[in-house]
Amino acid sequence: MKIALIGYGKMGKTIEQIALGRGHQIVSIVDINNPEEIHSDNFKSADVAIEFTTPATAFNNYMQCFAAGVPVVSGTTGWLDKIEQVKEMCEKEGKTFFYASNFSIGVNIFFALNKYLAKIMNNFPAYDIKMMETHHIHKLDAPSGTAITLAEGILENVDRKDRWTLETAEKATDIPIHAIREGEVPGIHEITYESDVDTVSIKHDAKSRAGFALGAVIAAEFAAGKKGFLGMDDMLKF
Numbered sequence: 001m002k003i004a005l006i007g008y009g010k011m012g013k014t015i016e017q018i019a020l021g022r023g024h025q026i027v028s029i030v031d032i033n034n035p036e037e038i039h040s041d042n043f044k045s046a047d048v049a050i051e052f053t054t055p056a057t058a059f060n061n062y063m064q065c066f067a068a069g070v071p072v073v074s075g076t077t078g079w080l081d082k083i084e085q086v087k088e089m090c091e092k093e094g095k096t097f098f099y100a101s102n103f104s105i106g107v108n109i110f111f112a113l114n115k116y117l118a119k120i121m122n123n124f125p126a127y128d129i130k131m132m133e134t135h136h137i138h139k140l141d142a143p144s145g146t147a148i149t150l151a152e153g154i155l156e157n158v159d160r161k162d163r164w165t166l167e168t169a170e171k172a173t174d175i176p177i178h179a180i181r182e183g184e185v186p187g188i189h190e191i192t193y194e195s196d197v198d199t200v201s202i203k204h205d206a207k208s209r210a211g212f213a214l215g216a217v218i219a220a221e222f223a224a225g226k227k228g229f230l231g232m233d234d235m236l237k238f
């Protein structure tokens, strides 16, 4: 498969290695220093583009991919205020867009476990809920996209909570998310249910970026040739 990379940072470089290892070709690399590459014939020849850039630049990159007729797989976080526009373009204009706040298979198993535990905990109001996420110091957004997805999984299932907040809970119905930025940590997420008598917690700890990158390449293999707004639930069967 011919892959274009948009964003050649930590994720772009890891994805390149994994894609080459799976027999794919990297036909174009667009980064901050060569934005015009996105208009090139090489870019347009790609079966799919994999986009990992920044919260501020992702949406414009999606628009360029749509204009070039190249399906896009993106893992960039912090741009979700525009997600409805992207969904509408997929539905009405037949564009292809695959998004995941976290492409790791382990994290997606953790997402399912989080929802299952939340359903159980809905019946046990003695437990209060909080979340902690730790990432490297270069991360631009907080809380992480993964933490937001986890919080949404709890909110769907626990009636006594109605929103997430960053750092402090302002009312009993809030789920506080504590975001720590430390060294070069690839990503840790932990959800804690605490009562007066005990604590129940679940945790995912990424050892490197390899799991995120492998998931993104598998998603690209899945998305190429398909139409619409796609996500991990379309690809993974639990």
Ligand SMILES: NC(=O)C1=CN([C@@H]2O[C@H](COP(=O)(O)OP(=O)(O)OC[C@H]3O[C@@H](n4cnc5c(N)ncnc54)[C@H](OP(=O)(O)O)[C@@H]3O)[C@@H](O)[C@H]2O)C=CC1
Binding pocket: 006, 007, 008, 009, 010, 011, 012, 030, 031, 032, 035, 052, 053, 054, 055, 057, 061, 074, 075, 076, 077, 078, 100, 101, 102, 103, 104, 212
């Ligand atoms: N969904 C998932 O599974 C995962 C998501 N992420 C998310 O992916 C994003 C990228 O992460 P990461 O690779 O670690 O970040 P990096 O900062 O290492 O890489 C981003 C790259 O994009 C470049 N860039 C900035 N603007 C543009 C632009 N307009 N066009 C093309 N390239 C551009 C940056 O250049 P420069 O540095 O010169 O500005 C940099 O090389 C983040 O939002 C992060 O949260 C990360 C890991 C997993």
Ligand SMILES: O=C(O)C1=N[C@H](C(=O)O)C[C@H](O)C1
Binding pocket: 077, 101, 102, 135, 139, 143, 144, 145, 146, 147, 186, 187, 188, 212
């Ligand atoms: O910025 C990162 O590094 C990561 N970002 C994603 C997020 O915001 O959830 C996924 C992963 O945790 C690494």
